[in-house]
Amino acid sequence: MAELELKPVGTRILTDKDNIVDMIEKYTKEDIGPDDVVSVAESVVAITQGRVARPEDFKVCFLAKILCRFVPQKGSLSSVYGMQSLMDAEGKWRVLFAMIIGMFAKIVGKNGVFYELAGSHAALVDDVTGTMPPFDKCLVYGPLEANGVAEEIKRRLGCYGAAVADVNDLKRALVVGASAGLDPKKLAHILIDNPFGNASQRTPIVIIKNYAAVERRTENLLSSE
Amino acid sequence: MEILVTIVIIAIIMAVAVWLFIAKQGDADFEFKVNERTEFKLVDQTEKTATFSCEVAFINKGSQDGTIMDAYPRHLLPYEQFDGVEVNSRMELTTALRTDNYFEAVIIPKGTGGIVIVTVTFTAKTGNIKDALQNLYDLSVDMPIDIVYQIVARTPWYIHKARMIMTCDEINRAMQAKGTAKWEG
Structure with missing residues (x-):
């Protein structure tokens, strides 16, 4: 069996x-x-x-420097570059909005609201050290067209x-x-x-x-x- | 007008609160303890080459976790000062030994640290390495080595250097300890 x-x-x-x-x-x-x-x-x-970027290639905005401070330090978005990558991918005002609502939600005991509102990239970005060499010094974004990639693998194999x-x-x-x-x-x-x-x-x-x-x-x- | 003033006051209070939060939160703060490093020891020798290594401790004494994105030794021995050897240097973590001089980015939690091994290889340009290092000693040439490290934490990345000096006396002692020095002190 x-x-x-x-x-x-x-x-x-x-x-x-x-x-x-x-x-x-x-x-x-x-x-x-x-x-x-x-x-x-x-x-x-x-x-x-x-979908890989070096921290040295980012232009970090003031808002990213502030908002990353409110993410627990184990998370990829706790660095200015993780936060900036999210802002580049999803828009900085969307991220700010998600952060404010997420904070209020946390106060009333609901976790994870920030990640729900900030866009799919929020949960997928890997900060430096997130992958093995030679990509350990890079941020890695989430993949594009993941469903399409899966369909292509199925079709080919x-x-x-x-x-x-x-x-x-x-x-x-x-x-x-x-x-x-x-x-x-x-x-x-x-x-x-x-x-x-x-x-x-x-x-x-x-x-x-x-x-x-x-x-x-x-x-x-x-x-x- | 009162509404406008109220909004401005609230904005100022919030800005001050955020500033205080960030100031209290702090950041990672790394130190390579070059003044407490171990003495260089001779670890390998051939007719043409001599390899020495020492250990240097480092610590993240800040209030946040930090990442060492890259780190490497930069030796400084210009030919104007001494032209008898070629120098190569590399650095590795004791917890991640490797010989390719690639430093894998590593997160160092606040209040913790580690140890790096600095390895320096001298290759005689002509003749044998014993004579070349004898000459280095006779000329009383010390070699600075900068440990260059790139940090990223809550703030944008930055590069710092910590300098140590590999002295000719130290090289002499290391050669004598192995019983391979041509001179006797």
């Missing part, structure tokens, strides 16, 4: 000279079956899309589905993009233990083996009950 299995796949360091779909095909082609789902780390997709995921060791998993028919929450739950590992750029691909078979079996069990 087929069981769910997570299979990390190592690659060389990928850069903006690489096409992520070509690379996934190159490193996984032999291992992929029709019941499998291919997941890829969002930071690596972003790197191959060239003939697998059951594909997903672009942001997972870390703090038990945080977010599926940023997925091919049609996949449940992002279910995938995030499967990936919650971070099978990509700490150095996710060296194992940026995780094949979820037998995903469809296990899903079919579960559905059959539920329907027979």
Whole structure:
């Protein structure tokens, strides 16, 4: 009986000279079956899309210097460059608005409002040290067209589905993009233990083996009950 | 008019409150303790080369976490002062040893620190390294080494330098300790 299995796949360091779909095909082609789902780390997709910036290249505004002070220091937006990158991506007035509303929401006990209002980039930017060399001295944005990337992976490899995921060791998993028919929450739950590992750029691909078979079996069990 | 005055007063109070918050919050503040470094030891020697290393502690004594984005040693031995050797230097964290002279960016939480290993290799331009370093010692040439480090924290990035001096006496002692010095002090 087929069981769910997570299979990390190592690659060389990928850069903006690489096409992520070509690379996934190159490193996984032999291992992929029709019941499998291919997941890829969002930071690596972003790197191959060239969505990387050095702190030295930012022009930091006064507002970024102020607002970053109100983000807890473990967060990527706690540095002026993380905050400036968010402002560049989403607009500084939107970020200011989200910060003010987020503060009021926190006072009344509701967390996470800032990230809901500040735009998708807010949760996806990785500050310096967020990725391994040679990108450790850069900020990495979230990927563009994550759903489209997932669809292209699925089409090229003939697998059951594909997903672009942001997972870390703090038990945080977010599926940023997925091919049609996949449940992002279910995938995030499967990936919650971070099978990509700490150095996710060296194992940026995780094949979820037998995903469809296990899903079919579960559905059959539920329907027979 | 009263409304306008009220708005201005509120704005001033808020600005002062934010300024006080930021002032109280502070920032990271790094120090490389070059004056407390260990003495250079000879770690490798060939006919043409001699390699020395020492350890330097650093600390983030500020009130916020900070990131060392990059760090490297910059040795200063102009040929006008001494032309007998070529010099290479590199630096690595004791917690992340590597020989490629690449310093991986690292977050240093407030109140903590670490240790870097500074490695210096002298290569004799002509003849052997013992004679070249003998000459360096005879001419009483000390070599400054700047530890250059780039920091980013709550404020925009900046680069600082901390200077240490690798003295010819120290090189002499290191060579003698290994029993390879041509001179006897």
